[in-house]
Amino acid sequence: MISRASNSKPKPYTQEQWLLAGFVLFLCLQGALWFYLKPFRPNMAIVPPLPAERTVKAFASSDSQLYFRLLAMRLQNAGDTFGRNTPLKNYDYPLLHRWFFLLDTLDVKSGFVPAVAGYYFGQTQHVEDVRYVIDYLDKHYDTDPQKNWWWLNHAIYLSNYRLHDKQLALRLAYKLGTTPAEVPMWARQMPAFIHEQLGEKEQAFMIIENILKTSKDIPDAELNYMQYFIQDRLGFLDKDLKARTDALKKKAPANAH
Amino acid sequence: MYTTIRYILLTAMRDWLFAAITLGVLLIVALSIFLGGTALVEKQQFAMVLSAGGCRIFLMVGLMIFICFHVRRAFENREIEMFISKPMSRFLFLVCYWLGFSVLALLFVILLIVILGSLFGANVGGLAMWSLSLFLEALIVAAFALACALILKSAVSAVLTSFIFYTMARLMGFMLAFLDKPEAFHGVAPMKITDFVMAMTAVVIPRLDLFGKTEWLVYGYDGTGLWVFFLQAAIYVPLLLFMGMYDFTRKQF
Numbered sequence: 367m368i369s370r371a372s373n374s375k376p377k378p379y380t381q382e383q384w385l386l387a388g389f390v391l392f393l394c395l396q397g398a399l400w401f402y403l404k405p406f407r408p409n410m411a412i413v414p415p416l417p418a419e420r421t422v423k424a425f426a427s428s429d430s431q432l433y434f435r436l437l438a439m440r441l442q443n444a445g446d447t448f449g450r451n452t453p454l455k456n457y458d459y460p461l462l463h464r465w466f467f468l469l470d471t472l473d474v475k476s477g478f479v480p481a482v483a484g485y486y487f488g489q490t491q492h493v494e495d496v497r498y499v500i501d502y503l504d505k506h507y508d509t510d511p512q513k514n515w516w517w518l519n520h521a522i523y524l525s526n527y528r529l530h531d532k533q534l535a536l537r538l539a540y541k542l543g544t545t546p547a548e549v550p551m552w553a554r555q556m557p558a559f560i561h562e563q564l565g566e567k568e569q570a571f572m573i574i575e576n577i578l579k580t581s582k583d584i585p586d587a588e589l590n591y592m593q594y595f596i597q598d599r600l601g602f603l604d605k606d607l608k609a610r611t612d613a614l615k616k617k618a619p620a621n622a623h
Numbered sequence: 624m625y626t627t628i629r630y631i632l633l634t635a636m637r638d639w640l641f642a643a644i645t646l647g648v649l650l651i652v653a654l655s656i657f658l659g660g661t662a663l664v665e666k667q668q669f670a671m672v673l674s675a676g677g678c679r680i681f682l683m684v685g686l687m688i689f690i691c692f693h694v695r696r697a698f699e700n701r702e703i704e705m706f707i708s709k710p711m712s713r714f715l716f717l718v719c720y721w722l723g724f725s726v727l728a729l730l731f732v733i734l735l736i737v738i739l740g741s742l743f744g745a746n747v748g749g750l751a752m753w754s755l756s757l758f759l760e761a762l763i764v765a766a767f768a769l770a771c772a773l774i775l776k777s778a779v780s781a782v783l784t785s786f787i788f789y790t791m792a793r794l795m796g797f798m799l800a801f802l803d804k805p806e807a808f809h810g811v812a813p814m815k816i817t818d819f820v821m822a823m824t825a826v827v828i829p830r831l832d833l834f835g836k837t838e839w840l841v842y843g844y845d846g847t848g849l850w851v852f853f854l855q856a857a858i859y860v861p862l863l864l865f866m867g868m869y870d871f872t873r874k875q876f
Contacts, residue, residue, distance in 0.1 A: 427796035431838035432676035435669050442663055475842060481664040 412445035413458045416468060426472055434472035441465050442482050454490035462487060463498040467505075474509050480517040488524050496529050504538060512547035519553060526560065536560045543573070551577070551588045558595070567600045574600075624719045627706070631723025634693060644685050644731055651677040652738055671743035672837045675735070679757060679835050682731050683789055686761060687768045690724055691781035694772035717868050721769055721860075728761035739840065749839035752849070756834040759856040763829055764789060766860045770867035791824070792831035799825055829859045 379387075409415065417437070425433045441462075445452035462483075469479045480503055488499045503521035507514045519542055525535035539556040542549070554577055561570035574592050578584070584592075596602040635641060652674045659670025697703045706716055736754045739745045745753075767788055771781040791798075798821050833851055 423800065424794060424797040427800065428793040428832050429676055429679075429835070429837055431672050431836060431841060435672045435676075439658065439662065439669065443661075473838070476665065476668070478662070478665045478668075486663060 410448065410450075411458075412452050412456055413461045413465065414440060414444055416461065416464050422468065422472070430472050434469060434476070437472070438469055438476075438478050438482070441469065441479075442486070454487065455492040455495075457487070457490065457495070459487075459490070459492075459495035459498040463502060466502040470506060470509070474506075475513075480506050480514070480520075484517060484520040484524065488520075488528065493528055496524050500524050500529070500534070500538075504541075507541075511545050515542060515545045515547060515549050515553060518542045518545075519556070522556060522560075526563070532560060532564050536564070551581075551584070554581075555592075555595075562599060571596060571600050571602060624715070624722070627716065627719035628723040628726055631693075631720065632726065635689065635727055638689065638693070640685070640689050640727070641730075644682065645734065647681050647685065648678050648731075648734060648738065651681055652742065656742075667743055668841050671739060671745055671840055674743070675739060675745075675753065675835075675837045675840055678735050678738075679760075682728075682735070682757075683761065683764050684786070685731075686724065686728060686765055687785040687789070688782055689727075690765060690768035691772045691785060692778045694720075694769060695778035695781065713872055714868055717769075717773075717864060717871060721766055721864060724765040724769065725762055728765055729758060732758045732761065743840075745840040746843040749841070749843045752844040753835055753837070753839045756836075756852045759852045760831055760834040762856050763792075763831070763859050763863070766863035766867075770863045770870075773867040774870045788828070789831070792829050794832065795825060795828050795830050796832035829855050 422433075445457060466479055466483050483499050483502050488496055490496060500521045503517045503524075507518035507521070511518075518538060522535050522538045522542060525531050525538060536557060539560045543554050543557050545553065555574060558570040558573035561567070561573065574596055578592065652670075655673035655677060656670045658673055659666045659668075662669040694703075707713055711719075732754055735757070736750065740747075740750055764785070768781065768785045771784045771788075772778065775781045775784065802818060802822055802825070830851070833848060833855075839845070
């Protein structure tokens with residue numbers, strides 16, 4: 367019996383069988399790991415998360431312009447990567463707002479960020495989000511009013527025609543009108559145009575009148591336009607309007623205080 | 624001297640370095656033009672900055688790899704022994720070797736000047752300063768790679784050491800800012816030991832973060848710190864050559 371039992375002992379596994387078993391075991395483990403890691407996906411947020419301040423400082427210290435261009439490209443293409451096409455209404459505008467200011471810290475002279483903000487992100491279907499763009503353009507203007515007045519003008523356009531917030535547009539228009547630089551005449555007349563749309567023709571007239579009094583060497587074409595604006599659009603020749611304008615002018619010094 | 628420099632240039636041709644660097648640069652420029660073309664505005668500035676930044680890194684990495692493998696192979700093939708058997712001091716031989724690599728770097732920088740100037744219309748003053756600082760940076764990198772290849776026994780470890788050195792030198796401004804104002808970097812607790820290590824490291828690493836700013840190509844050179852590039856190269860290149868020489872003179876063949 368003993369000898370029969372020893373004869374029926376199973377054969378030891380060959381080296382090849384061990385290797386195959388090891389391969390199958392680790393293949394199963396890899397499958398289990400895949401199952402465990404399945405929920406861990408790359409961050410597919412529409413607007414990428416803002417890089418940490420440390421990261422920005424580290425990379426910018428080496429070549430800030432290169433890093434700015436890489437981040438700017440990333441912002442422009444946000445939401446439209448990996449075969450996606452995302453409508454602007456789905457973007458996280460508060461986060462975008464922070465991205466704009468972050469990029470300004472790397473290169474405030476570039477026109478890329480205000481252009482992307484104003485011309486592209488300003489076209490969102492969720493109109494209330496345009497406020498973030500307007501706020502950015504307004505503050506970007508403050509960094510260099512002589513160079514950035516165009517972007518404030520665009521903020522006025524967005525306030526007036528997209529957001530339909532005439533009071534905000536008027537506030538920005540006054541800011542544009544007092545830009546300490548050589549700006550086109552129409553930029554200085556901007557508050558008058560907004561006043562006209564608000565039906566405040568007397569104030570509009572006063573803006574134009576002030577420009578006529580304080581400006582030198584106004585081209586003929588501009589004079590013709592201002593005459594047309596006062597006569598045809600404001601109806602300055604109307605006696606009532608003239609009387610009301612005069613009354614408003616008398617009150618103006620008191621209002622100034 | 625001229626023979627050694629000519630020898631370096633011939634070996635660069637033999638190893639297809641000129642073709643590889645030129646092809647790599649052209650690929651980077653083509654890719655940058657493509658990426659710049661997708662920008663909403665400032666397409667040319669995008670393409671120029673991406674090209675310049677990419678080519679700078681590519682050029683430095685290419686130089687490091689070539690120098691480290693070239694020197695180690697020269698040791699293994701006993702070419703070094705052949706050179707030092709000639710009536711030329713070891714120090715002069717080392718300087719000639721470094722000069723040969725410097726000529727290589729100059730040729731590649733000229734290639735970049737031609738490409739950036741002709742394709743993108745870079746700001747002339749900015750391009751001049753960018754190229755000058757890039758050349759001086761290449762001199763430092765070439766000297767470091769040469770010293771590493773002389774001291775370390777393996778070409779791979781010499782290349783990796785050179786990479787680490789270059790990365791640290793490019794991030795040195797950040798490290799110094801961290802040392803000055805650790806509270807500005809939220810979430811990182813200042814540690815005395817790491818501060819000490821970083822401070823000691825910063826003393827012996829050159830400030831390559833001040834070199835080759837691509838914003839000069841877009842907005843022009845701001846005119847500050849011109850002397851820094853020259854002074855940094857004038858101090859650091861001899862330092863590295865003396866270091867390499869010290870080890871080289873002690874070698875027994």
